[in-house]
Amino acid sequence: MDTIAIKYNDEIVDLQTAAAKGIDGEAIVLDNSDAALEVLRHSTAHLMAQAIKLLYPDAQFFVGPVVKEGFYYDFRVSEEIGEGDLKRIEKQMLALAKKKYVIERYEISKGEAKKKFANDPLKLAVMERIPDERVSIYKQGDFEDLCRGPHLPSVQAIRFFKLTKIAGAYLGGDSSNEMLTRIYGIAFADKASLKAHLEMLAEAEKRDHRKIGAQMKLFAFREEVGAGFPIWLPAGARLRSRLEELLFKAHRKRGYEPVRGPEMLRSDLWKTSGHYQNYGENMYFTHIDDIEFGVKPMNCVGHIKVYEDELHSYRDLPIKYFEYGVVHRHEMTGALHGLFRVREFTQDDAHIFCTTEQIEAQIIEVVDFVDKIMKTFDFDYKMMISTKPEKAVGSDAVWEVSTQALKNAMDSNGLVYAIDEGGGAFYGPKIDIKITDAIGREWQCGTIQLDFNLPERFALEYNGEANDKIQPVMIHRAILGSFERFIGILTEHYAGEFPMFIAPTQVAIVPIAEPHNAYAKELADKLIDMGADSEIFSKNESLNKRIRTAEKGRVPMIIVLGDEEIENKTIAVRDRRNREQYNLSEAEFLTMIQQKINEVNF
RNA sequence: GCUCACAUGGCUCAGAGGUAGAGCACUUCCUUGGUAAGGAAGAGGUCCCGGGUUCAAUUCCCGGUGUGAGCUCCA
Structure with a gap:
């Protein structure tokens, strides 16, 4: 060459x-x-x-x-x-x-x-x-x-x-x-x-989550609702709540406490936090009587108020609050794009209040959490540390210390990362997680942000060993980023072929004729009991048509029930992925579904 | 927010300055079918919203809203 x-x-x-x-x-x-x-x-x-x-x-x-x-x-x-x-x-x-x-x-x-x-x-x-x-x-x-x-x-x-x-x-x-x-x-x-x-470009077009989202009836946008405000259709809401449930357990296992802040808080609080000055142009404001309120663009302030609800001892730290926090941000109209960019979205948000000494261990724990989730979805990922942006609160010294703390945590654990100069949030440096999907595209999802500023601004404290007042460090983190964006990415990653544990419907049940409907319903109930959703295709249409409809609906597993199955208590299973058919006893079938659903926990 | 384009039944799209069609979906009936579209009949649209031009506008013009591509921004 x-x-x-x-x-x-x-x-x-x-x-x-x-x-x-x-x-x-x-x-x-x-x-x-x-x-x-x-x-x-x-x-x-x-x-x-x-x-x-x-x-x-x-x-x-x-x-x-x-x-x-x-x-x-x-x-x-x-x-x-x-x-x-x-x-x-x-x-x-x-x-x-x-x-x-x-x-x-x-x-x-x-x-x-x-x-x-x-x-x-x-x-x-x-x-x-x-x-x-x-x-x-x-x-x-x-x-x-x-x-x-x-x-x-x-x-x-x-x-x-x-x-x-x-x-x-x-x-x-x-x-x-x-x-x-x-x-x-x-x-x-x-x-x-x-x-x-x-x-790859053609494939990306085929996988467009806006198209698949409409086909699979996951979500929709309507002119009369307003730009950037998605409505979640039943199938999409099922998928989303599966994600929420899995993630809820995963948080509890790691010591996070669920909390909830209000959708809007008095503007004075946003002035204290610095959002009013630094982020105000992206916020929505309203008045109640004569008092101005800001609709939350982030969940930190609510969590700070939870923290302030009681006095804390160093023995309690780290304290981890999490919330599926609905936030509103005024994004430019031209930036709106399907579920990827909306004006109302829900973050899988958490804030960790800890001592300076605990930072490293906490960062590592979060990175490990991220790793577990991303591997489950077959995403490769990269991490990037973003430093102080032009518009920022807090002194250079604080920024320097916190940026260094992030680097130390990564370095001492041999984690590889890149640096994005000036890419940080206005209140602190961050580690961004960039995932790579099935066709090689990169997406920014999770983020871990270190924050010395908000604890300072809200004068947060805990009692130290010597009964002295010490300011905690705050770590903001989201792993999916937002349910909207993440589900959009998942849709394109899997091209709508969601794995069993996350699919809106796990099983499509196709009874061959009227007399088989009762058995179909019986099975559907058993599936619900084990946490699997199914849909019975019993409309007055040809068998072929109903199987085709189930296939097109991307349901991972299709079962056909007729006289033979009822007589022998068996199930004719059709695996959508490889179009293979095989027979199982009812017990075997239920065990298999149970396994497929339970094989995932973060 | 800016530039350009687009907007027709639930969905995908035809169409013309004289108030509209197709396929899918939906409803009813027939068909009771063993692994990717059985048949028939029917219902459904202020042609995105507001203004203007015209005897007449869904069709042309202007503004708004929404969508797409890009700039910019970002979960």
């Missing part, structure tokens, strides 16, 4: 630059490694720009970076470009690639560059952001672009790409600026990888 760039001091340097500067390093060949793809995709973005320039001569280009999902280029054109034009641009790109243009690089001073691009305001805008005195220009054929690189040696290697999306994007991501046209694309080193990626 040909070398396309080198690695020098951990940086990717293209061959053009390496030759100009006379440096050498480890070879990067054209494969699907991160480094190779970065170069390839960057050059593909340029090739796209070259093609666009040919097709739309008045196009002016802004920036065309490589991003996680491929690359894009922002540009300005007078003509309307639509989804249908992407094919045309792709064709032009392939034609250009066939010409095997060598990609040349040269440097000029910024002054010269400004002259060169004098009638290209977008390029001038790009230069405004570059601090360097000298800038590099890349040239392929008669197309030139201001660019930092790195690039391929030639456009020839660009073959397996696809333009995926066209959209508007604000210049510089600032909505007060003009909107440019943005085309997204993806490129790979070989055909199979491109194909696999495109199949």
